[in-house]
Amino acid sequence: MATKTQNSRAWLFVLPVVVLVAFNALIPLMTVVNYSVQETFGDNVFFWEGVKWFEQVLHSERFHASLLRQLMFTSIILMIEVPLGVAIALSMPKKGIGVSVCLVLMALPLLIPWNVVGAMWNIFALPDIGLLGRMINGLGIDYNFTQQPGAAWFTTILMDVWHWTSLVVLLAYAGLRSIPDAYYQAAKIDGATPWAVFRFIQLPKMKRVLTIAILLRFMDSFMIYTEPFVLTGGGPGNTTTFLSIDLVKIALGQFDLGPAAAMSLIYFLIVLLLCWVFYTLMMRHEAQ
Amino acid sequence: MGLSWMAWTWPTAAFFVFILLALVAMAVWEWRSPGGGPRRGILGLDTTRGDRLFISLLGSAFIFLAWLGIYGAPWSSPWSTRCWCSAWCRALSL
Incomplete structure (x- = not known):
C-alpha cells in the first residue's frame, strides 16, 4: 500500500527559504532566460532574436576554449585536493590538544575572503618581490606567472589547493571520527594491514562525506571567478580565462547581454548535468 | 518599478x-x-516521478542544444527536436 512520503506541514517551515531562493535565484534565472532570446542596447529596450545567441555561443571557439580550460582546471584540482585532503585527515591526531590546533589551522584558509586570497597569492608569487616567486627563481627555475602560461596555471592550481583542500580535510576528518572503535578493534584482531583498514573500513565509511566534498569542490571550482581574476586577470593572454571570467568579460566588458545570458544558461545546464551525474553515480555505488 | x-x-x-x-x-x-511511483527504467536507475520529470527536462534541454549545435538555425525542422524530446521523455517513463 502506498504511504505518504512526507509531512505536508514541513512545507510551512521551508517557506521562508523558498521565498529567499525565489528572490536570489529564480527571479535572476528567469531574467537571464528572457535576456537570452533578445538583444538590447540599453534603456530597457529589447528586440526578439530567438535562439540566435545560443547558436552563436555553441559555435564559438572562444566558448569551447574556456570550457576546455574550465574542465581541465576542475579535473586537476579534484585529482589533487581529494586524495590530499583524505591523506591529511588520516594523519591528523585523534585526541588531545593537537585536534583543536589542527582543526583551527585547517579552518583558517576557508575564512579568508576569496579576493584577499587572490591578492595574497598575487604578491606571494611575484617573481621579483614575492617569497614564492623569488624562491622558485632562486632554485634556477625561470618562473613568472604574469608572462608564462604554465607558471600561471601552476600558481592558480596551487592557490586553489591551498585555499580549499581544508574543506576536504574537515569533511573527511568528520567522517573518520564517526567510525566506532569496534571496527578498528575487529580489524586488529584479524591482523588487518593499515591499507586494509583504509580500504575496507575508513574509505567506505567516508564515502558519504566524500560525495559531498567532491560535489562541493566540483561546483565551486567549476564556477571559480574571484581568485584567478585577482591573481592573473585571466592571463597571460587568455590562458587562465575560465568560463565565469569569460562570461563577465562578455556581459560587462562588451555589454553583450544576449550572448552572455545564453552562455550563462548553457553553463548552468552543464553544471546541473555534471552534478546530477556525479550524485547519481555515487549514490548508485553506495546502494550497491 | x-x-x-x-x-x-x-x-x-x-x-x-x-x-x-x-x-x-x-x-x-x-x-x-x-510514494513517488518508484520504477527502474531504461537508464537502470531507481527513479521517482519527480526524478523522471527532472531528467526529462534536462535531457530535452540538451537535445535542443545538440540539435542547435549540429544543424544550427533556422532549424531544418523544429518538429525533429520535439520528436526526439518526446521519445526521450517517453523512454524515461517506460
Missing part, C-alpha cells in the same frame, strides 16, 4: 508557466497517489 527590467516575452513566459504547471501537477499527483 515594474517588471520591464526582466524583459518578459510571451514565449519565455509560456515556458515558465509550463514549468510551474508541471510542478503543481506533480504536487497534486503526489498528494493523490503518494
Whole structure:
C-alpha cells in the first residue's frame, strides 16, 4: 500500500527559504532566460532574436576554449585536493590538544575572503618581490606567472589547493571520527594491514562525506571567478580565462547581454548535468 | 518599478508557466497517489516521478542544444527536436 512520503506541514517551515531562493535565484534565472532570446542596447529596450545567441555561443571557439580550460582546471584540482585532503585527515591526531590546533589551522584558509586570497597569492608569487616567486627563481627555475602560461596555471592550481583542500580535510576528518572503535578493534584482531583498514573500513565509511566534498569542490571550482581574476586577470593572454571570467568579460566588458545570458544558461545546464551525474553515480555505488 | 527590467516575452513566459504547471501537477499527483511511483527504467536507475520529470527536462534541454549545435538555425525542422524530446521523455517513463 502506498504511504505518504512526507509531512505536508514541513512545507510551512521551508517557506521562508523558498521565498529567499525565489528572490536570489529564480527571479535572476528567469531574467537571464528572457535576456537570452533578445538583444538590447540599453534603456530597457529589447528586440526578439530567438535562439540566435545560443547558436552563436555553441559555435564559438572562444566558448569551447574556456570550457576546455574550465574542465581541465576542475579535473586537476579534484585529482589533487581529494586524495590530499583524505591523506591529511588520516594523519591528523585523534585526541588531545593537537585536534583543536589542527582543526583551527585547517579552518583558517576557508575564512579568508576569496579576493584577499587572490591578492595574497598575487604578491606571494611575484617573481621579483614575492617569497614564492623569488624562491622558485632562486632554485634556477625561470618562473613568472604574469608572462608564462604554465607558471600561471601552476600558481592558480596551487592557490586553489591551498585555499580549499581544508574543506576536504574537515569533511573527511568528520567522517573518520564517526567510525566506532569496534571496527578498528575487529580489524586488529584479524591482523588487518593499515591499507586494509583504509580500504575496507575508513574509505567506505567516508564515502558519504566524500560525495559531498567532491560535489562541493566540483561546483565551486567549476564556477571559480574571484581568485584567478585577482591573481592573473585571466592571463597571460587568455590562458587562465575560465568560463565565469569569460562570461563577465562578455556581459560587462562588451555589454553583450544576449550572448552572455545564453552562455550563462548553457553553463548552468552543464553544471546541473555534471552534478546530477556525479550524485547519481555515487549514490548508485553506495546502494550497491 | 515594474517588471520591464526582466524583459518578459510571451514565449519565455509560456515556458515558465509550463514549468510551474508541471510542478503543481506533480504536487497534486503526489498528494493523490503518494510514494513517488518508484520504477527502474531504461537508464537502470531507481527513479521517482519527480526524478523522471527532472531528467526529462534536462535531457530535452540538451537535445535542443545538440540539435542547435549540429544543424544550427533556422532549424531544418523544429518538429525533429520535439520528436526526439518526446521519445526521450517517453523512454524515461517506460
